[in-house]
Amino acid sequence: MGVHQAVNIAIFGLSLRTLNELKQQVQTAVPQHVQINWSNIAEPQLDILMINQVFFDSPNIKSLLQNNKINVLKIANDADKNSAIEDDTLFLPLNHLHSLHHWLSLHLDERLNQVSENIETDDTPTFHRKQIKEVLQEIQNPKNGKIQLFDNQGLLAIADPRNQWLWQHPEFHSFQTDPSLNYTYATQNDLHWIVDAAQQDLKQWLWHLLWTSMDFEELCPASASSFYLQVWPQPKNKLDRQDILRMSACFAQGAQISLVAQQLNLPEQKVRHFVAACLGAQCGALIKDQQAKYRPQTQQSETEQHFMKKLFGRLRHRLGF
Amino acid sequence: MILHQYKIVFGGTMGSGKSTAIKALSEIEVLSTEALNTDTESHDKLLTTVGIDYGELTLDDGVKVGLYGTPGQDRFDFIWAVICKGAIGTIVMIDHAAENPLLNLEQYLQAFQPFGHNIVIAITHIDRMPERTLSMYRDWLAAKELNYPLFFIDARQQDDVLLLVETLIATIEVHYGLTH
Numbered sequence: 001m002g003v004h005q006a007v008n009i010a011i012f013g014l015s016l017r018t019l020n021e022l023k024q025q026v027q028t029a030v031p032q033h034v035q036i037n038w039s040n041i042a043e044p045q046l047d048i049l050m051i052n053q054v055f056f057d058s059p060n061i062k063s064l065l066q067n068n069k070i071n072v073l074k075i076a077n078d079a080d081k082n083s084a085i086e087d088d089t090l091f092l093p094l095n096h097l098h099s100l101h102h103w104l105s106l107h108l109d110e111r112l113n114q115v116s117e118n119i120e121t122d123d124t125p126t127f128h129r130k131q132i133k134e135v136l137q138e139i140q141n142p143k144n145g146k147i148q149l150f151d152n153q154g155l156l157a158i159a160d161p162r163n164q165w166l167w168q169h170p171e172f173h174s175f176q177t178d179p180s181l182n183y184t185y186a187t188q189n190d191l192h193w194i195v196d197a198a199q200q201d202l203k204q205w206l207w208h209l210l211w212t213s214m215d216f217e218e219l220c221p222a223s224a225s226s227f228y229l230q231v232w233p234q235p236k237n238k239l240d241r242q243d244i245l246r247m248s249a250c251f252a253q254g255a256q257i258s259l260v261a262q263q264l265n266l267p268e269q270k271v272r273h274f275v276a277a278c279l280g281a282q283c284g285a286l287i288k289d290q291q292a293k294y295r296p297q298t299q300q301s302e303t304e305q306h307f308m309k310k311l312f313g314r315l316r317h318r319l320g321f
Numbered sequence: 322m323i324l325h326q327y328k329i330v331f332g333g334t335m336g337s338g339k340s341t342a343i344k345a346l347s348e349i350e351v352l353s354t355e356a357l358n359t360d361t362e363s364h365d366k367l368l369t370t371v372g373i374d375y376g377e378l379t380l381d382d383g384v385k386v387g388l389y390g391t392p393g394q395d396r397f398d399f400i401w402a403v404i405c406k407g408a409i410g411t412i413v414m415i416d417h418a419a420e421n422p423l424l425n426l427e428q429y430l431q432a433f434q435p436f437g438h439n440i441v442i443a444i445t446h447i448d449r450m451p452e453r454t455l456s457m458y459r460d461w462l463a464a465k466e467l468n469y470p471l472f473f474i475d476a477r478q479q480d481d482v483l484l485l486v487e488t489l490i491a492t493i494e495v496h497y498g499l500t501h
Contacts, residue, residue: 232470245491296498
């Protein structure tokens with residue numbers, strides 16, 4: 001795929017505030033290698049037009065659309081429709097970006113396919129994979145001030161990537177998300193509730209969110225073989241604490257995923273899920289197999305090993321692990 | 322005092338919660354050798370540990386595991402070598418609200434690293450200095466190319482202290498292949 005692909009997008013008939021907000025959201029949905037040229041409706045090579053539904057039937061617009069192949073997204077207000085897109089109409093306010101991202105992925109890929117023969121044809125999933133990585137990077141980008149994290153279920157939290165703090169929204173009870181996870185900049189009006197919320201560590205919170213959620217396995221590519229853990233996740237409850245700590249202890253030395261699964265008697269899928277959460281929360285990095293140092297020591301005799309196993313087993317039992 | 326064969330060491334700055342953490346785990350009343358704090362420049366805590374704290378855990382087979390808190394003041398650092406010899410691991414506790422917690426962390430890691438690398442870092446009192454970021458500890462470790470487990474805890478919460486001990490155990494189990 002070319003590095004400098006570009007799309008021309010015009011937004012027409014919206015208030016300045018809505019227009020700016022929409023521009024920001026569109027920017028988050030577009031892969032980094034695609035440049036957006038914000039245009040006006042007179043642009044002869046216009047790819048996408050986002051237009052207030054009120055103006056859609058005006059003669060000038062009709063004429064423009066008749067003579068050009070432009071993808072049109074109409075914008076209307078209907079809070080009950082919860083940011084859905086129906087018949088190429090997006091209903092504001094924007095509480096989540098799932099529909100917008102999906103619509104853009106379909107229409108942008110269609111457009112970019114015409115430009116480059118090399119573009120991937122498996123549009124939505126591929127697009128989303130790139131998207132979620134970028135979103136997670138931006139959530140932790142220290143250049144960002146306070147941002148809102150949300151998914152298609154609603155608001156999750158406010159994050160402060162600059163200082164790595166996070167405040168979880170009081171109504172976010174499920175503590176699970178999906179790849180519709182996204183962010184937008186927070187205004188002073190969005191921040192009033194954080195005064196009463198506990199201030200948490202952003203990295204640890206994000207790791208737990210990815211660990212408890214499904215559908216993020218793709219953050220750990222199938223080709224990934226070895227992983228090095230720089231930042232240990234801090235387990236929250238006893239349920240999976242043992243597995244998390246043992247996996248962390250292995251990967252802190254740099255370890256092969258398959259060896260960890262074998263040594264800890266865990267399904268490889270679970271170990272990959274751990275690595276995916278760590279990669280998403282920037283707790284470590286994939287390494288080459290040659291750099292993986294984890295090899296369990298086996299010099300001790302069977303008696304010694306049996307004795308140590310018993311000792312630590314009893315200690316675990318005594319402490320209720 | 323009898324030095325136990327199996328022991329876990331709690332080290333760290335004055336007021337970082339070593340004695341509290343040991344109390345959270347010990348099945349016997351913790352013996353603390355506390356005295357009036359004369360080092361008020363470092364901390365305003367009235368009593369501080371000048372000798373060592375110790376508590377105990379007894380396993381099913383009667384084996385005892387000693388929980389040792391090392392002195393909070395540098396002038397007692399000669400005791401550390403005796404305590405740390407043969408320990409399961411060391412928990413370094415750092416008071417987030419101290420004047421220079423990163424300097425404390427550096428000093429305590431330097432002090433304990435010669436006795437073994439099974440070390441867990443516990444940052445306490447994070448609520449007392451909310452304006453100070455937690456990421457500074459991660460950044461500091463990364464700059465030193467260290468990746469010890471680093472947890473933010475409340476030493477009064479038994480479960481938080483248990484997490485630290487379980488981390489030491491998990492590290493040994495993994496190291497010696499005791500996980501099957």
